Amino acid sequence: MATLQQTQSYSAADIQVLEGxxxxxxxxxxxxxxxxxxxxxxxxxxxxxxxxxxxxxxxxDRIEITIHEDLSVTVEDNGRGIPVDLHPQxxxxxxxxxxxxxxxxxxxxxxxxxxxxxxxxxxVSAVNAxxxxxxxxxxxxxxxxxxxxxxxxPVTPVEDIGPAEGTGTRTTFKPDxxxxxxxxxxxxxxxQRFREMAFLTRGLRIHFTDERTGKEQTFYFxxxxxxxxxxxxxNRTVLHEPIYVEKQVNGTLVEAVVQYTTGYAESVYSFANxxxxxxxxxxxxxxxxxxxxxxNDYARRAGLLKDSDENLTxxxxxxxxxxxxxxxxxxxxxxxxxxxxxxxxxxxxxxxxVVSEALATYFEEHPREAKAIVEKALTAARARLxxxxxxxxxxxxxxxxxxxLPGKLADCSERDPARxxxxxxxxxxxxxxxxxxxxxxFQAVLPLRGKIINVEKARMDKVLDNEEIxxxxxxxxxxVGDHFDLSKLRYGRVILMCDADVDGAHIRTLLLTFFxxxxxxxxxxxxxxxxxxPLFRIETKAKKHxxxxxxxxxxRLLKELDGKIVAxxxxxxxxxxxxEQLWETTMNPExxxxxxxxxxxxxxxxxxxxxxxxxxxxxxxRFIQTHARQVRNLDI
Ligand code: 0RA
Numbered sequence: 135m136a137t138l139q140q141t142q143s144y145s146a147a148d149i150q151v152l153e154g155x156x157x158x159x160x161x162x163x164x165x166x167x168x169x170x171x172x173x174x175x176x177x178x179x180x181x182x183x184x185x186x187x188x189x190x191x192x193x194x195d196r197i198e199i200t201i202h203e204d205l206s207v208t209v210e211d212n213g214r215g216i217p218v219d220l221h222p223q224x225x226x227x228x229x230x231x232x233x234x235x236x237x238x239x240x241x242x243x244x245x246x247x248x249x250x251x252x253x254x255x256x257x258v259s260a261v262n263a264x265x266x267x268x269x270x271x272x273x274x275x276x277x278x279x280x281x282x283x284x285x286x287x288p289v290t291p292v293e294d295i296g297p298a299e300g301t302g303t304r305t306t307f308k309p310d311x312x313x314x315x316x317x318x319x320x321x322x323x324x325x326q327r328f329r330e331m332a333f334l335t336r337g338l339r340i341h342f343t344d345e346r347t348g349k350e351q352t353f354y355f356x357x358x359x360x361x362x363x364x365x366x367x368x369n370r371t372v373l374h375e376p377i378y379v380e381k382q383v384n385g386t387l388v389e390a391v392v393q394y395t396t397g398y399a400e401s402v403y404s405f406a407n408x409x410x411x412x413x414x415x416x417x418x419x420x421x422x423x424x425x426x427x428x429x430n431d432y433a434r435r436a437g438l439l440k441d442s443d444e445n446l447t448x449x450x451x452x453x454x455x456x457x458x459x460x461x462x463x464x465x466x467x468x469x470x471x472x473x474x475x476x477x478x479x480x481x482x483x484x485x486x487x488v489v490s491e492a493l494a495t496y497f498e499e500h501p502r503e504a505k506a507i508v509e510k511a512l513t514a515a516r517a518r519l520x521x522x523x524x525x526x527x528x529x530x531x532x533x534x535x536x537x538x539l540p541g542k543l544a545d546c547s548e549r550d551p552a553r554x555x556x557x558x559x560x561x562x563x564x565x566x567x568x569x570x571x572x573x574x575x576f577q578a579v580l581p582l583r584g585k586i587i588n589v590e591k592a593r594m595d596k597v598l599d600n601e602e603i604x605x606x607x608x609x610x611x612x613x614v615g616d617h618f619d620l621s622k623l624r625y626g627r628v629i630l631m632c633d634a635d636v637d638g639a640h641i642r643t644l645l646l647t648f649f650x651x652x653x654x655x656x657x658x659x660x661x662x663x664x665x666x667x668p669l670f671r672i673e674t675k676a677k678k679h680x681x682x683x684x685x686x687x688x689x690r691l692l693k694e695l696d697g698k699i700v701a702x703x704x705x706x707x708x709x710x711x712x713x714e715q716l717w718e719t720t721m722n723p724e725x726x727x728x729x730x731x732x733x734x735x736x737x738x739x740x741x742x743x744x745x746x747x748x749x750x751x752x753x754x755x756r757f758i759q760t761h762a763r764q765v766r767n768l769d770i
Contacts, residue, residue, distance in 0.1 A: 154236045155263035155286035158256075162313055165260045169314050175323060177261045181209045181305050184258055186331055186408060188213030189338045190247045190462065194302070199328065200343045205317045206308035215274035215301040218292055227292045229272055229281060233262045234288065247387070247407050247462040261307055262286045264314075268307040273298035285310060316686070321349065329353050333362035334408045334460055359391045359458045362403075366456050370395040373454075373510065374503035379492035386481060387462040388488040390421055392455070394507050400452045405460040406468070406476040415469070415476030420485030421459040426451050427486075428493040433508045436501070446511045453514040459485060525615070528598045540580070540605035544569045548576040556609065556625035557665070557721065558582060560632045560641050564708035568631065571713035571721055578625060580609050582641070597648060614652040620659060628656065629728055631665035631720065633707040646731065646739030654733070662731040667708055667720045673701040681719050683727070 158165050166176040178199070188194040194213035201207055217228040224231060232238050236259050262268045263286035272279045278298040282290045309317050321344045332340045336358030343350045355361035360376045373394040380389045404411045404418040411418070429451050433439040439446070461484075467477040497504035539545065542565075548554040556578045559565045565581020572579055582602045597603050598614070607614055611624040630645055632638035642664065649657050656662055668681035670688050675698050682688045692699070705711060711719070720726050 155234065155259065158236070158260050158263035159285070159313065162264055165256045166264070171316065171318060171320065174309055174314050174317060174319065177264060177307070177309055178207055178209070178319070178324060179327065180256060180261050181207070181258060181307070182328070182331070185209060185211035185213060185303065186335060186338075187248050188303075189335050190408070195337055196339050196341070198341045198343070199324075201319055201321070201346060202306075203345050204308065205319075206306055207319075208304060208306040210302060210304040212300060212302040215272040216270070216303050218272060218274065218279045229270065229279065229292055230288060232257070233259055233268070233270065233281070233283060234286065235259055247464060258305070259286070264310055265307040266310045266312075268305065270306075271295075271304045273301050273303070318686075319344075321347070325351060330362075330410065331408060333359055333365070334405055359389055359460055362458055363391045363393050363456050366401050367393060367395055370397050370399075370456075372396075373506045374500065377493065377496045379488055381488045383484045383488060384480070385464060386484050388417075388485050389460045389462075390458065390485065390489050390492070392425065392457045392489075392493065394510060395454045395456060396510075397454050399454070401456045402452070403458050404476070405458070406466045407462055408460075409466075409468070409474075411468075411474050411476050413470045413472060413475035416478055416480075416482040417459050417461045417476050417485050420482040421457060421489055422448055422452075423482075424486045424489035424493060425455070425457070428490050428497070429508060429511060432494070432497045432504055433511075436505070436508070438505065438508045438512070444515075446508075446515055447518070449518060450511045450514040454510055459489075461485065525598060528604075538608075540608050542581055542605060543609045544572075544574075544579045546572075546574055546576050546578040551623055551626045554578065554625045555627040555629055556580060557629050557631050558606065558645065559708070560638060561707075561709065564631070564633070567709065567711065567713050567716050568721070571715075571717035573717075573721075577721065578609070580606060582606065597644070598652070603648065610653070610656075612653065612656065618653055618655055620655045623656065623661065626661060627663055627728075628661050629663045629665050631667065631708065633709075634667060634669055635706055638707075643739045643742050646736045647743040649731075650733075650736035650740045654736075657731055657733055657736045660730055662736070663728040664731060665720050666727045666729060667705065667711070667716075669705060671703045671705065671715075672699055673703075674698050675700055 162169050162173065166173040166180075182197065182199060185194060185197045188211055189197070191213075194211045196212045198210045199207070200210075216232060219228060220226065221228055221231050226234075237257050238259065262283050265283075265285070267282065267284045269280065269282045276298055278295050279292055280290070280295045281288060281292045311317060321342075325342060328340045328342055332338055332353035333355050336355065339352060339354040341350070341352045357364070357376075357378075360378045363376045373396065376391045376393040378389075378391045380387070382388070402418070402421070404414055404421070406415070406417060426446065426448050430439065430445050433446065461476070461481055463478065463481065465478070469475045469477040546554050554576045557568055557572065557580070559568045559579060559581050562581050562583060565579060568579045568581070582605075609624070610628065612622045613619055630642055632642045646662075649662055666683055668683050669685065670682040672680045672682060672691060672695065674680065674695060680691065682691060692702075703710075708716065708720075718725060
């Protein structure tokens with residue numbers, strides 16, 4: 135067999151290489167974030183991103199991802215194949231260099247837009263370092279080349295293993311069990327991202343096979359992000375067909391799509407080089423100003439806004455808006471702590487110009503649709519004014535009410551906020567148990583009746599009118615909105631305790647949204663928490679009771695204790711525990727876990743809220759259940 139590697143001797147460069155990959159193995163978290171399931175998924179994304187880059191370069195239109203039964207993963211594309219020619223400085227093939235030298239991937243690509251420069255971008259060498267083994271095959275120039283590595287070290291030279299049809303790259307890797315706490319991919323999580331990638335790369339076909347379950351799925355969207363918007367709106371009533379534009383300006387490829395629905399929710403997503411910029415940035419700002427400006431211009435010219443009327447605000451034009459902006463540029467600057475915000479200043483004007491022109495043209499050519507959109511925004515403007523008045527009234531009223539505490543509050547004897555806690559409990563029966571179970575010296579309990587979830591389709595400002603929420607505002611003592619004063623907060627820890635079911639998750643989203651919009655300071659200063667009641671209780675033959683807090687732990691224990699178990703009880707609601715059990719598992723500071731809510735968590739709930747209120751029942755249920763699982767994984 136021919137080999138491309140010229141020397142087997144151990145050079146200084148070799149040693150440096152190994153040290154680089156050793157560093158990845160010593161501190162994997164620094165490179166892939168964590169060694170739990172998220173880190174594991176990160177490996178898959180990293181390899182897939184390289185193929186996506188090939189697709190963005192227009193050199194590949196097919197990617198196949200397979201999870202094998204032995205938990206290795208294969209990613210195969212029909213791109214140009216990774217070059218195998220010798221790298222002048224190291225005397226090694228390019229293929230080996232990208233797999234063994236950190237951050238070397240980008241240096242060979244040359245030009246093109248790169249996904250990898252976004253959130254991931256540690257390179258396939260990091261994946262290699264964290265894999266028990268990795269095998270890559272590159273098909274180029276009619277030949278097939280292969281190299282194998284173990285824990286990052288080459289164990290074969292780059293070998294020519296025979297003729298090839300076509301070109302492409304196939305990588306198979308097995309994550310190292312010495313590094314990852316558990317090797318258990320979640321197909322639904324991976325699929326979500328592959329779907330997004332297929333939406334964002336028009337014409338790309340992504341095929342996923344999970345050999346553990348036999349499930350297969352293909353994503354291919356001829357309409358690109360227009361298909362994305364249709365997908366987001368599939369359970370909503372729309373006012374018109376998606377308005378789509380794609381245009382290249384000074385090296386930036388701008389793609390945007392806008393579609394209004396009859397609902398209230400705003401679903402706007404922004405991407406830069408296929409990275410979901412959850413903190414927005416200049417491209418999102420450009421999109422928003424284009425929409426606001428063009429709608430106002432049109433409304434004035436069509437006489438729908440009178441000279442004496444105020445302009446429509448950004449909030450008005452975003453009600454019922456579903457939109458996506460996706461830009462591709464050679465040098466994206468990602469800012470903010472999470473690197474999820476696009477910073478390039480020139481992009482704002484580029485997006486604004488492209489989108490404004492497309493919208494203006496659409497409005498001219500579709501006056502009926504344009505009028506429907508403007509009228510929707512005008513209704514939002516009127517509702518906004520009415521809501522503001524109603525809200526101010528409620529806020530003033532609750533300021534007065536705060537003089538007397540609500541009747542259903544079981545207060546604690548401690549008066550120092552730094553040493554006291556308020557448990558907000560869903561339902562009267564669980565509220566009763568919590569009142570019995572608590573330590574009344576420092577723990578107060580406020581039961582909220584399940585009724586508050588019946589605010590479906592309501593807007594958040596109606597929630598302020600709700601009796602239960604008013605009791606909550608009064609109990610906390612710190613006021614809301616413009617009257618918020620953290621120094622008046624009566625409890626240092628405010629703990630939400632909801633059932634581990636769909637309704638519980640719903641209530642939690644509503645409360646988090648409420649805190650996010652009206653008591654942000656309380657969240658920012660870390661006063662808000664989520665209680666973690668157990669999901670199961672296992673009773674063993676030895677008469678031991680074990681409380682289990684998540685599904686994975688449950689599975690592990692069932693295996694470990696096989697044959698020693700007498701009973702397994704699943705707790706669906708807090709009401710199924712007696713006072714003593716509730717104290718021991720969920721309220722006793724010595725034994726409980728509580729999760730501190732971050733501003734990001736509350737903001738995510740806020741985004742979820744509109745979706746929950748707006749969309750049809752079936753997808754809503756599914757969403758809440760997925761979301762409920764994620765809340766368990768909140769970081770403290
Ligand atoms: C370097 C240069 C070229 C392609 C690639 C790397 C490449 C990398 C990966 C990773 C996964 N799939 C890939 N496909 C291609 C360009 C080579 C040329 O110009 O022919």
